[in-house]
Amino acid sequence: MTSASDATRGFFRVVRVLLAVTTAAAATVLGPVGDAHAQELSAADKNLIVNVKLAGLWEMPAGMWAQERGKSKRTREVGRTLMIDHGRLDTATHAIADRFGLALPREPSDQQSAWLGEMKTARDDSEFDRIFANRLRYAHGVLFPVIAQVRAGTRNDLVRDYATTANQAVLRHMTLLESTGVVDQSLMPEAPVPQSNSANAAMDVGFGELALGLLLAVVLGGGLFYALRALRGKNTRTRERAAAAEPEPVPSAPGGLDV
Amino acid sequence: MNPVSRSVIPLTLTLAALTLTAACTTGTAGPNGSPGTAPAAGAAEIPGMPDPAAEAAPGVAAAILFDLGPIVTDTNGFTLYRYDKDSVNPPRSKCTEACSRTWIPAKADGDLVVIGLDRALVGTVTRDDGTRQLTLAGWPLYRNADDAMPGDTGGQGVDDAWFPAKPDGTKVLLTADTWQADDLGI
Numbered sequence A: 001m002t003s004a005s006d007a008t009r010g011f012f013r014v015v016r017v018l019l020a021v022t023t024a025a026a027a028t029v030l031g032p033v034g035d036a037h038a039q040e041l042s043a044a045d046k047n048l049i050v051n052v053k054l055a056g057l058w059e060m061p062a063g064m065w066a067q068e069r070g071k072s073k074r075t076r077e078v079g080r081t082l083m084i085d086h087g088r089l090d091t092a093t094h095a096i097a098d099r100f101g102l103a104l105p106r107e108p109s110d111q112q113s114a115w116l117g118e119m120k121t122a123r124d125d126s127e128f129d130r131i132f133a134n135r136l137r138y139a140h141g142v143l144f145p146v147i148a149q150v151r152a153g154t155r156n157d158l159v160r161d162y163a164t165t166a167n168q169a170v171l172r173h174m175t176l177l178e179s180t181g182v183v184d185q186s187l188m189p190e191a192p193v194p195q196s197n198s199a200n201a202a203m204d205v206g207f208g209e210l211a212l213g214l215l216l217a218v219v220l221g222g223g224l225f226y227a228l229r230a231l232r233g234k235n236t237r238t239r240e241r242a243a244a245a246e247p248e249p250v251p252s253a254p255g256g257l258d259v
Numbered sequence B: 001m002n003p004v005s006r007s008v009i010p011l012t013l014t015l016a017a018l019t020l021t022a023a024c025t026t027g028t029a030g031p032n033g034s035p036g037t038a039p040a041a042g043a044a045e046i047p048g049m050p051d052p053a054a055e056a057a058p059g060v061a062a063a064i065l066f067d068l069g070p071i072v073t074d075t076n077g078f079t080l081y082r083y084d085k086d087s088v089n090p091p092r093s094k095c096t097e098a099c100s101r102t103w104i105p106a107k108a109d110g111d112l113v114v115i116g117l118d119r120a121l122v123g124t125v126t127r128d129d130g131t132r133q134l135t136l137a138g139w140p141l142y143r144n145a146d147d148a149m150p151g152d153t154g155g156q157g158v159d160d161a162w163f164p165a166k167p168d169g170t171k172v173l174l175t176a177d178t179w180q181a182d183d184l185g186i
Helices: A002-030 A033-036 A042-069 A073-099 A109-121 A125-153 A157-178 A198-207 A211-232 A236-245 B003-024 B179-184
Strands: B059-065 B069-073 B082-083 B103-105 B111-116 B123-128 B130-138 B140-142 B162-164
Touching: A002 B111, A033 B130, A042 A073, A042 A109, A042 A157, A073 A125, A073 A157, A073 B059, A109 A125, A157 B179, A198 B162, B059 B130, B069 B082
Parallel strands: B059 B111
Antiparallel strands: B059 B069, B082 B140, B082 B162, B103 B140, B123 B130
């Protein structure tokens, strides 16, 4: 076992050197990034803030009408809750837009105005309940992943807090709207088909810098080659003994989860 | 798989992970805090919404905010506050003159609308100027003139004495800055 532990010690020395080199390289390449972008809004950040504002512009009046006109007691309660929550969100939206000098829309979009028109011209109060719940639930379903992606990936600390707030509110609103019992889930936006191996692909995102990727490939590849050579030379006997004692590794079952 | 590659692979992975960690933790400086309470455009700016200056039908309604939990609002959805310096038994408002222009007494004339809270807790008190004001569990209720939107709680904690009322008449102490920590168990 002496030769094996010598080899391990030697390997750790190699690892320490490699670690020092790559850490220094990473710090040099990525060092100033955080400070430079923290004060700005990305296009995705702006898109989120504008869309939350747009949501408020039609969902607040919609909620108020539901509170007044809703046929079921539940619809009236949900309408009132949505109006008040969107009032709070709107205040937070203006606070963050003012902070970064972002202009906000003052009118709902054409589609949102059309949805309000549908509610106004509903033939009776039960049709009103259905239009209210389904149109608002649909709109929340479109907004929800927009919020989630910004919450997960924004570089801006204020936007991250804002997205946490919006996420909480919109998740609650979808659930409240469904509690009216008249939401038809088959009309809602469907979850996208997952890309194959998307979890692994996502892990690569951190290596966006081509230079860093190349540097790491060279350093890791070279280091691994060197380490393997050094270990193989010193460790032949141990390896043979161990190989004789150990059972063959179990091959992965065909058709199993191979991710 | 032989012992050499079995020891090399985890070490290589560890090395890669450490490199990634080093890359990710560089530069975390930036502005801290949560969305504040800068003035909003206000409900009056939104087509179809009630003007905050317009008088709400007299009454109170319970609401549950997505962040602060249960509160009491007027019939237009604007937050109703209570004042620590008021008396409860018997009810009496200490907010008069200039104070009552910022903190507008909730009107109590005519039939009262009570939505979602215990009607027995809702009462009225006659103010010094002879007008009647709504009370909840004995506490006179007010709207904040600076609240521009339904559900705004911008008056919370002013003078350490003004707080949104809960449906049982107690104070809302959770704030827009603290709810995330409370809610997410941080």
